[in-house]
Amino acid sequence: MRRRTLLTAAATTALAAGCGGPSASSSSSKSGRGRLTYGVWDVYQMDAMRRAAREFEKTRPGVSVDVQLTPNGTYWTKLRTACTSGSAPDVFWMNGPNFGLYADAGQLLPLETSGANAVLDPDDYPADLVSLYRWNGTQYGAPKDFDTVALWFNKELFDRAGVDHPDASWTWQDLIVNAQRLTDRKRGTYGLAAPVWAQEYYYDSIAQAGGWVISKDRKHSGYSDPRTREGLRLWVDMIHRYKASPTLQQLTDTDATQMFQSGKVAMVQDASYNAATFYADPELRAKVDVAPLAKGRRRATIIHGLANVVYARTAQPELARDFVRFMSGRRASLIQGKYGTAIPARNGTQQTWADAMPRFDLKVHLDAVGYSVPYPISTNTAAWSHQELRWLARAWSGDESLTDATRSLTKAMDKLLAQEGKGGAR
Amino acid sequence: MSIDTRPTAAVPAPRVPAAAPGDARARRRRERRFLHRDKWWGYALIAPAGLGLAVFYLWPVVETLYYSFNDWGAFGGTTWTGLSNYRTLVTDPEFWHSLGNTAIYTVLVLLGIPLSMLLAVLLNLKGMRGTGVYRTLYFLPVVTMPAAVAVVWRWLYNGDVGIINQALSVVGVHGTYWVSDPATVHFAVAVVGVWMTVGYNMILLLAGLQSIPQDYYEAASLDGAGRVRQFFSVTLPLLSPTVFFTTVLSVIQSLQVFDLVYLILGANTGAGITNPAYTDGETVVMLFFQKAFYDNQRGYGAAIVCALFVLILALTAVQFRLQKRWVHYG
Numbered sequence: 001m002r003r004r005t006l007l008t009a010a011a012t013t014a015l016a017a018g019c020g021g022p023s024a025s026s027s028s029s030k031s032g033r034g035r036l037t038y039g040v041w042d043v044y045q046m047d048a049m050r051r052a053a054r055e056f057e058k059t060r061p062g063v064s065v066d067v068q069l070t071p072n073g074t075y076w077t078k079l080r081t082a083c084t085s086g087s088a089p090d091v092f093w094m095n096g097p098n099f100g101l102y103a104d105a106g107q108l109l110p111l112e113t114s115g116a117n118a119v120l121d122p123d124d125y126p127a128d129l130v131s132l133y134r135w136n137g138t139q140y141g142a143p144k145d146f147d148t149v150a151l152w153f154n155k156e157l158f159d160r161a162g163v164d165h166p167d168a169s170w171t172w173q174d175l176i177v178n179a180q181r182l183t184d185r186k187r188g189t190y191g192l193a194a195p196v197w198a199q200e201y202y203y204d205s206i207a208q209a210g211g212w213v214i215s216k217d218r219k220h221s222g223y224s225d226p227r228t229r230e231g232l233r234l235w236v237d238m239i240h241r242y243k244a245s246p247t248l249q250q251l252t253d254t255d256a257t258q259m260f261q262s263g264k265v266a267m268v269q270d271a272s273y274n275a276a277t278f279y280a281d282p283e284l285r286a287k288v289d290v291a292p293l294a295k296g297r298r299r300a301t302i303i304h305g306l307a308n309v310v311y312a313r314t315a316q317p318e319l320a321r322d323f324v325r326f327m328s329g330r331r332a333s334l335i336q337g338k339y340g341t342a343i344p345a346r347n348g349t350q351q352t353w354a355d356a357m358p359r360f361d362l363k364v365h366l367d368a369v370g371y372s373v374p375y376p377i378s379t380n381t382a383a384w385s386h387q388e389l390r391w392l393a394r395a396w397s398g399d400e401s402l403t404d405a406t407r408s409l410t411k412a413m414d415k416l417l418a419q420e421g422k423g424g425a426r
Numbered sequence: 427m428s429i430d431t432r433p434t435a436a437v438p439a440p441r442v443p444a445a446a447p448g449d450a451r452a453r454r455r456r457e458r459r460f461l462h463r464d465k466w467w468g469y470a471l472i473a474p475a476g477l478g479l480a481v482f483y484l485w486p487v488v489e490t491l492y493y494s495f496n497d498w499g500a501f502g503g504t505t506w507t508g509l510s511n512y513r514t515l516v517t518d519p520e521f522w523h524s525l526g527n528t529a530i531y532t533v534l535v536l537l538g539i540p541l542s543m544l545l546a547v548l549l550n551l552k553g554m555r556g557t558g559v560y561r562t563l564y565f566l567p568v569v570t571m572p573a574a575v576a577v578v579w580r581w582l583y584n585g586d587v588g589i590i591n592q593a594l595s596v597v598g599v600h601g602t603y604w605v606s607d608p609a610t611v612h613f614a615v616a617v618v619g620v621w622m623t624v625g626y627n628m629i630l631l632l633a634g635l636q637s638i639p640q641d642y643y644e645a646a647s648l649d650g651a652g653r654v655r656q657f658f659s660v661t662l663p664l665l666s667p668t669v670f671f672t673t674v675l676s677v678i679q680s681l682q683v684f685d686l687v688y689l690i691l692g693a694n695t696g697a698g699i700t701n702p703a704y705t706d707g708e709t710v711v712m713l714f715f716q717k718a719f720y721d722n723q724r725g726y727g728a729a730i731v732c733a734l735f736v737l738i739l740a741l742t743a744v745q746f747r748l749q750k751r752w753v754h755y756g
Contacts, residue, residue: 073694077719080500083501084501084502101500105499105500105501107501188586195700196700248606248700248702249585249603249606249607250585250586252605252606252692252700252701252702252703253580253583253584253585253586253588253603253605253606254584254586254587255695380721380722382720382721382722383720383721383722383723386699386716386720386721389699389700390700390704390705392700393699393700393701393702393704394702396700396702397702399608399702
């Protein structure tokens with residue numbers, strides 16, 4: 001998972017102004033006092049989270065919720081330590097790559113999915129998100145938001161090169177040919193940026209080529225499958241063969257999103273959570289738009305989303321479950337959508353997110369759910385995703401052939417997955 | 427370092443020639459009793475600092491050593507695995523690579539000591555004007571946060587828009603991607619390392635220079651020694667304890683370098699590991715951080731830092747052994 005690094009806080013404030021008042025409906029208010037802590041990591045979502053927490057407090061007199069922000073860089077380190085010592089927040093954000101570790105170690109409380117005490121109804125959310133937070137048949141997370149990946153493009157650069165804007169009909173071939181046409185050596189602009197990013201680039205292209213990252217039983221790496229390699233080759237070729245992307249060195253010195261924002265590249269594959277950043281810059285707002293990812297052997301995008309989870313050793317399991325029910329529920333989702341920082345996971349509330357940024361064709365990101373592929377995870381995802389980045393960077397930079405790099409990667413990843421089987425990560 | 431608490435070293439017992447033997451015995455008894463009390467006072471006074479040291483330094487050292495013999499999971503569960511982590515360590519190419527990188531960095535930063543000496547000598551020259559200003563300028567990087575330094579240098583080094591390459595292009599040189607090119611990354615990082623430490627070493631050496639009595643120089647010039655001869659025969663030997671001190675400190679600090687390199691390589695932005703020069707820039711402490719805090723292999727991480735600790739200890743011991751050959755005291 002790539003961290004959001006360059007965002008401006010302006011996005012949230014601008015959009016918050018358009019946020020309507022609280023709805024009049026009030027859920028059955030129970031009595032009881034209590035103080036809940038809610039751990040989050042994204043400063044740009046703080047306003048929306050605080051707002052939703054206030055709404056929850058209104059439905060539960062005597063209850064107060066303390067939204068605690070820990071920056072992404074230290075969130076996981078701190079949370080692990082807090083879980084070890086029994087002092088983690090009652091409810092906190094979880095992501096796919098970290099979920100396996102927490103669920104497997106029994107750090108999370110199961111959430112009922114049916115009956116009178118149901119915390120969530122699986123049918124209310126995209127299926128891939130619900131299954132992302134299920135471990136050995138038990139549900140541990142209630143989806144909070146999601147992000148899909150799409151092709152963001154700079155209209156100005158397209159028009160200058162006389163290339164038609166991308167649309168749903170684009171295949172990999174169109175992507176390659178047009179990226180080359182958009183590359184202008186004299187001006188130093190490129191058709192497309194191809195960094196070593198998992199969620200936005202190679203996980204998507206692997207799925208589009210019909211390959212796979214990890215086996216269903218989470219025991220084997222898919223990096224030696226020829227189709228998986230085909231998905232990776234698209235980006236390596238984009239740099240070395242078609243010369244339509246900046247080199248990995250250039251992309252190391254200047255971030256791909258940054259290059260896109262400054263008009264150095266015409267196209268970038270980006271997740272929906274960056275839409276608010278682009279929208280916040282008035283100049284960029286007028287210049288860029290979004291289209292579906294180009295089709296390979298099939299159409300695919302990676303879907304990933306966060307979930308609200310309950311800490312296993314919370315002092316107030318019932319209150320915490322109620323809070324999760326609320327935060328992943330309809331009202332909190334509508335609030336979240338209006339702030340525009342993330343697509344709410346709850347079905348029927350997602351349009352609010354797109355409506356918050358009417359100048360972009362954000363339907364693309366919402367429709368992508370129809371052909372999405374879940375984010376690949378195992379118990380200790382972080383360990384092998386580090387190996388992915390390390391080895392794939394060697395292929396991207398041209399230091400090693402893709403075949404050699406993926407061979408080493410397969411070996412390293414299989415070894416780590418075998419260690420997981422022995423419970424090494426706990 | 428051991429602190430000598432015997433009374434004779436600090437206060438020589440006064441000789442009183444004409445005194446009865448009984449008197450002397452009584453006095454010695456009194457003295458002993460006083461010293462006994464005194465010793466406890468001493469311990470009581472260093473207790474706050476000693477306690478902090480024990481809790482925050484010594485105990486974690488012991489714990490880390492213990493954990494290096496364990497598999498230590500993300501949530502604190504440990505299982506004894508004996509030497510397994512160390513066996514992995516000696517066969518891990520990434521560890522040896524990072525050790526090599528750290529060694530190169532250390533050697534390059536040591537080259538900054540002659541530079542610091544040159545600056546110190548220049549600032550010590552009689553009749554130099556504005557020494558206060560220069561002293562401050564050279565010392566500024568020392569008091570600046572490494573994180574800020576790294577972020578600024580990263581921009582200076584940027585291959586496309588960095589000021590270094592823009593300056594080079596004026597004279598027709600096409601600069602490289604300094605911190606993402608394996609060929610230049612060692613050099614680029616070390617330049618910043620030197621830049622950050624040169625002021626500190628300079629101040630220490632300057633103090634050393636100023637403590638050399640003028641008489642030696644007067645005697646030397648009477649004997650007909652020129653400025654250069656004076657430097658090598660008077661200044662350098664008398665400065666050698668300070669040079670030794672700065673060398674030892676430099677080596678220890680360089681072997682532990684982390685934040686500066688981590689940030690210059692861009693590891694904080696997520697682009698770090700995919701930096702083509704990452705494996706050629708990665709230091710031992712960076713590897714430890716990666717293994718312990720991202721890969722959740724904390725036992726292995728503990729083994730890495732324990733190995734580094736032993737290495738630093740050994741290198742420092744060797745330096746103390748070798749100093750007898752070149753360091754002159756008094």
